Amino acid sequence: MKKKILILGGGQSALYAARETRRNDEKVSITILGEEKQLPYERPPLSKDYLLNKKNEEDLVFNNSKILDDKKIFYINTNIEKVDFNTKTLVSNNEKEYRYDILLIATGSENNKLKLDNNLENEIHYLRNLEEAKIIKKKIENKNNIVIIGGGFIGLEIASSLSQLNKKVTLIEIGNQLMGRIIPKPIADLVKHTHEAAGNKIILNKQILQISKFNENYKILLSDNSELEADFIIAGIGSKPSVSLFENTDLKLDNGIVTNEFCETSIKDVYAAGDVSNFYHPLYKQYIRLESYQHAQNHGICAGKNISGLKTEYTSIPWMWSDQFNLNLQLTGICENFDEIIERGKNIENGIIYFFLKNKSIKGACGLGVAGKVGRDIRITTKLAEKNVMVDKRILGDESQKLNKLISK
Amino acid sequence: MAEENWIEVGSIDSIEEEDLIRFDHGDKTFCVYRLTDGFYATDGYCTHEVVHLEDGLVMDDEIECPMHQGVFNIKSGEALSPPACEDLKTYPVKVDNDKIFIKID
Numbered sequence: 255m256k257k258k259i260l261i262l263g264g265g266q267s268a269l270y271a272a273r274e275t276r277r278n279d280e281k282v283s284i285t286i287l288g289e290e291k292q293l294p295y296e297r298p299p300l301s302k303d304y305l306l307n308k309k310n311e312e313d314l315v316f317n318n319s320k321i322l323d324d325k326k327i328f329y330i331n332t333n334i335e336k337v338d339f340n341t342k343t344l345v346s347n348n349e350k351e352y353r354y355d356i357l358l359i360a361t362g363s364e365n366n367k368l369k370l371d372n373n374l375e376n377e378i379h380y381l382r383n384l385e386e387a388k389i390i391k392k393k394i395e396n397k398n399n400i401v402i403i404g405g406g407f408i409g410l411e412i413a414s415s416l417s418q419l420n421k422k423v424t425l426i427e428i429g430n431q432l433m434g435r436i437i438p439k440p441i442a443d444l445v446k447h448t449h450e451a452a453g454n455k456i457i458l459n460k461q462i463l464q465i466s467k468f469n470e471n472y473k474i475l476l477s478d479n480s481e482l483e484a485d486f487i488i489a490g491i492g493s494k495p496s497v498s499l500f501e502n503t504d505l506k507l508d509n510g511i512v513t514n515e516f517c518e519t520s521i522k523d524v525y526a527a528g529d530v531s532n533f534y535h536p537l538y539k540q541y542i543r544l545e546s547y548q549h550a551q552n553h554g555i556c557a558g559k560n561i562s563g564l565k566t567e568y569t570s571i572p573w574m575w576s577d578q579f580n581l582n583l584q585l586t587g588i589c590e591n592f593d594e595i596i597e598r599g600k601n602i603e604n605g606i607i608y609f610f611l612k613n614k615s616i617k618g619a620c621g622l623g624v625a626g627k628v629g630r631d632i633r634i635t636t637k638l639a640e641k642n643v644m645v646d647k648r649i650l651g652d653e654s655q656k657l658n659k660l661i662s663k
Numbered sequence: 664m665a666e667e668n669w670i671e672v673g674s675i676d677s678i679e680e681e682d683l684i685r686f687d688h689g690d691k692t693f694c695v696y697r698l699t700d701g702f703y704a705t706d707g708y709c710t711h712e713v714v715h716l717e718d719g720l721v722m723d724d725e726i727e728c729p730m731h732q733g734v735f736n737i738k739s740g741e742a743l744s745p746p747a748c749e750d751l752k753t754y755p756v757k758v759d760n761d762k763i764f765i766k767i768d
């Protein structure tokens with residue numbers, strides 16, 4: 255009998271894990287079980303180029319998805335509702351059973367939902383998958399007064415796209431800056447100014463007290479008793495790992511599925527990767543859960559290696575981006591637990607970067623600039639963080655000196 | 664005549680080793696690279712979204728896009744890492760009298 259590998263969840267991590275497993279082992283059977291109709295596709299364009307009509311559905315499907323057939327990787331469109339780790343069986347909503355020898359869980363994350371005390375909850379829109387993006391795209395065609403609740407990356411990206419579609423946009427954020435405390439305040443402020451210059455209204459420090467409906471429109475009551483009107487509401491108020499399936503099982507959960515540096519969970523022959531995993535990072539010596547494109551890919555690949563018996567530690571330095579208007583924001587490493595910040599660059603035309611140092615070595619950086627302007631330096635920062643070397647701070651802070659100098663040393 | 668398609672980019676000193684420069688000609692834009700074993704040229708814009716690779720990082724034979732870290736092989740143009748999946752067009756390069764020329768079709 256062929257060894258059976260099942261991958262639960264049909265997103266980016268699942269695809270890369272399947273591909274890597276096949277690369278290392280031609281004999282095992284590999285099946286992805288995903289609840290979405292589409293083959294694995296990229297989510298980043300959902301809030302950007304897909305909303306902007308620059309990319310269509312086919313453009314989003316990973317190029318690699320085409321290899322599924324060639325590599326005899328099966329994609330079954332099904333929703334798994336039960337897991338029995340003792341009998342190594344997954345059960346779908348139509349009672350079909352799937353047996354595994356090795357299981358990879360890559361169920362990703364899901365959006366937090368607003369809690370409202372009336373029956374309007376179903377009228378608030380969220381963006382996580384293609385179906386939701388399609389609905390938003392269709393429904394906003396004749397809407398022009400859109401409120402976005404939540405000033406995180408996804409809310410802001412949607413705000414940027416809708417503004418470019420000439421919609422009137424108001425974004426409400428509960429905190430005192432956009433994108434959370436992890437982003438340096440000056441960068442968050444620059445993003446805010448960019449939105450405002452494009453006509454978006456950004457409201458900070460306000461909570462939603464109540465949403466009510468009159469005719470076809472909504473009234474939103476804020477914590478300072480002010481009121482807003484909207485004809486469409488989208489909320490992007492954070493997300494949580496998709497683990498409800500495992501809540502009453504032996505699988506160890508803590509902010510996601512607890513995973514070691516080899517993508518192994520607390521249960522033998524069960525692995526987890528991507529957004530759903532809270533993994534041990536050997537370089538940082540702490541558990542981290544990430545929601546990013548690069549991580550979904552690399553963690554999936556690492557899981558694929560370990561599933562194939564190639565014991566491989568996951569040591570990738572976190573990296574993510576967000577695109578809003580003509581700006582590209584990038585975040586690398588861990589930007590907490592630092593003892594010094596160094597600033598490079600003065601304006602977004604050439605890019606501004608904040609480096610976070612601890613004991614004179616770089617731990618992470620956050621940069622913002624016109625598309626393409628911060629990427630190279632952020633990439634070099636990633637390499638420096640990987641090596642954990644002491645850096646010459648004068649070079650870091652001096653825009654006229656190339657950072658390449660620091661890696662070759 | 665084919666000869667006429669060789670366009671002068673500049674002197675070989677205008678590019679540091681393991682680096683690149685942007686070169687615009689007419690309405691076209693290119694990247695010209697200096698690797699350890701010679702000079703190479705590709706289209707200027709990343710095939711993923713419209714971002715110029717002039718600000719990308721050259722590592723060995725690869726150029727990494729500064730926007731989303733898509734990676735291309737500089738010599739073959741092959742897209743090596745997502746989100747880039749479409750290959751980059753490459754152009755022949757020659758050096759004559761310490762001057763770099765690229766052949767544009």
Ligand SMILES: Cc1cc2nc3c(=O)[nH]c(=O)nc-3n(C[C@H](O)[C@H](O)[C@H](O)COP(=O)(O)OP(=O)(O)OC[C@H]3O[C@@H](n4cnc5c(N)ncnc54)[C@H](O)[C@@H]3O)c2cc1C
Nearest residue numbers: 263264265266267289297298334362528529545546547550
């Ligand atoms: C709108 C949006 C924009 C983004 N933009 C960026 C960006 O600009 N830059 C960046 O770095 N990252 C971005 N991300 C994050 C990135 O896309 C995710 O981190 C990545 O998709 C995670 O991959 P994954 O495989 O872990 O999970 P996912 O891609 O979420 O895949 C999980 C899949 O599992 C399925 N599933 C879950 N439970 C079950 C079940 N019980 N049965 C069957 N199937 C199930 C889900 O339906 C889903 O299809 C964005 C995400 C979103 C939603």
Ligand code: FES
Nearest residue numbers: 709711712728733
């Ligand atoms: S624009 Fe180059 S990888 Fe996206």
